[in-house]
Amino acid sequence: MRTLTLQRLLGSACAAAVAALPMAALAVETQIERATVSLPAPTQSFDPTTTVSATDRAIFGLTNGTLMQQTTSGEIVPGLAEAIDYSEDFTSATVRMRPDLTFSDGSALTAEDVAATFERHMAAGGGSLGAFVSRLSAIEVVDDLTVRFDFTGPFPSFGDFSSAGSYGIYPSDMVASEGFFGDPVTAGAYVISEGWSGNTIELVANGNYWGGTPAIGTITFTIIDDANSAVSQLQTGQIDYAGDLPPNFVTPLSGLPDVRVESVPTYGFYDIRLWNRDGPFADPDMRKAVSLAIDRAAIVRAIWGEANEPLAGFWPPVMAGYDADAAVGADLEAARALLAETDCADGCEVRMMYSDQDFPFASQLALIVQNQLAQVGIDVRLERLETAILVERLFAGDYDMVPGAMAAAANVPDHLLGNALLGTGFLKAEFSGYASEEMDAAIAQVNATSGEERLAALAEVERLFAEDQPYLTYAPWVRMAASRLPEDALSLVGTQMVVGLVDE
Incomplete structure (x- = not known):
């Protein structure tokens, strides 16, 4: 038997148990x-x-x-x-x-x-x-x-x-x-003291918790989907921690006394999902053309400035398999050449739904994408929705394009692959409907191996992602907060x- 309490999947298994921490x-x-x-x-x-x-x-x-x-x-x-x-x-x-x-x-x-x-x-x-x-x-x-x-x-x-x-x-x-x-x-460490009442919920320290006394006795969560309101309430002391802030709201806070700014990378990415099973993006050339027409570097500069970097492949920079050579700028000539072989040869319209509740910069992103795709003859019709409606349509596959994000809970590729690329997964390959037997086989190889074999399987996943382009990534997922x-x-x-x- 092999005893593992702390695991790092690209190395060999540790044989000795680690004391409980x-x-x-x-x-x-x-x-x-x-x-x-x-x-x-x-x-x-x-x-x-x-x-x-x-x-x-x-x-x-x-x-x-x-x-x-x-x-x-x-x-x-x-x-x-x-x-x-x-x-x-x-x-x-x-x-x-x-x-x-x-x-x-x-x-x-x-x-x-x-x-x-x-x-x-x-x-x-x-x-x-x-x-x-x-x-x-x-x-x-x-x-x-x-x-x-x-x-x-x-x-x-x-x-x-x-x-x-x-x-x-x-x-x-x-x-x-x-x-x-x-x-x-x-x-x-906590129990729910008062369930959701309006937009707030209260958690209190669990007196029966085995692990010790939590640093905070009572935590009240409040839903504030307007970043201006969150920042204002942090400045006035009405809230103590503002999480998932838009990047452009965080920089001005860094100079305030008693306020600490956090930039937390996750094991994942921001993406633009494309519905693969029918409609305009059932054609892989359409998906590839959109990816070529998007200027990821420009998107990142507009939204994050210097606080993030563009991403064009599947694996984020903090995970093994990352392709540092994937092109992040636009190639409009190549995009038009691909479109010439599709139903969008003479121009077309696609729908892009989004919600500012999901991503506080969603409106900004939607406008950038709309302007960039207009350069190759794709007219993006924007639909701003409440999150509940967006999620319902997402699971139903009732969309063409939608901003998204996907991350693993820890630095393990299996989790990201199962949700974001596996054709038989519950989330339909990042809600795209993508299904590929070849990709599923590569995922199975990642899941079953370690060391050099796993690295080779990760590279194969990256190659297939670029070849099929089920959706496009544009930046690593970074969570911004102020506390x-x-x-x-x-x-x-x-x-x-x-x-x-x-x-x-």
Whole structure:
């Protein structure tokens, strides 16, 4: 058996268990009584299989207890599990739980709860957790503190996956009951004190949390989709942390006293999704032409200035497989040559829907894309929508173009691939409807290998992405925030939010 508690997939497996570590670096000497945090994305659900909201993911990271977990620095450390023992071929894993764990209601947390949680998600088809759940084949409770997972193939990144808040553990006798996710019993650092009332929700420190005292006693989340309002309320002290701010709003804040600006790279990218299955972008030449007509460098300069960089390939710069040579400028001549062989040879119209609630710079991006594509005869009709309507149309494939973003919860390529390129994945390859047997085979090779073999598979994914161009990336996903809280008290980490601990 191979014991892994901290995994780095491109290297070989570590043979020795690592001692259990606390949730985060010790952050504050005494607990901060309360803090108010703003995010722009509206909530969708506390059921992790049914939501893609950034706000919901932030709450999961604070309320859910996970087998492994991330610190405020992004390091993956043991959580509810003391260690994970893998078979030699990584097709199974035995999870050894900490003793004496409890849920927020004081009831015992055992291996039975771990098994029941994932079995529930498997029965639900995985939903938005499909990239993880689809790789589980069977779960067996060995004893009160031990559960065995069998996989559909080698799954060396199982532990890293399980550090995301969306994979929290719930009570076995409740998780499958109707209405449970309206007010879920959880095992993380916080519990929901007051559910969503208007645009706010209150979390309080979980007195039964195993990991210590969270740095903040009470956290109130508030949805502020207008960046001007978020910045104004931060300046006046009405809120303490403004997350996911537009880049152009962050720079002026950097000079204010007692305000700290954060720029957090994620393991993902911003993209413009193209619906592949019918309509104008069913033709791969149309997709490639749009990619060639887009000037990514100009987009990044307009939105981020010097705070980000353009991206044209699939892998972001912080992940293995990144192609630093992919062209990020526009090639209008090549774009027109491709369009000449399509139904858009004499010009055409496409629809681009967007929501400023999803991305605070969405309106700016939409106008830039509209102007750039007009240069090659593509008329972009813009549709500004409420997020709920946009998401409904997104899942239905009722669109031509739409701004998007995709990131893995940790630095593991499997997660990004399962959601963003796998043809059989729940999210339809970043909602594009793209399906390629050749790409699926390359993904399977990534999932089953490590070292040089995995690097070669990552390069093949990059090649196929450029060849098929199912959608286009234009920048690495960077989350911008401003805070009045002490450093490490609360931080964005990848796709979730993490709170530090009181030094006791």
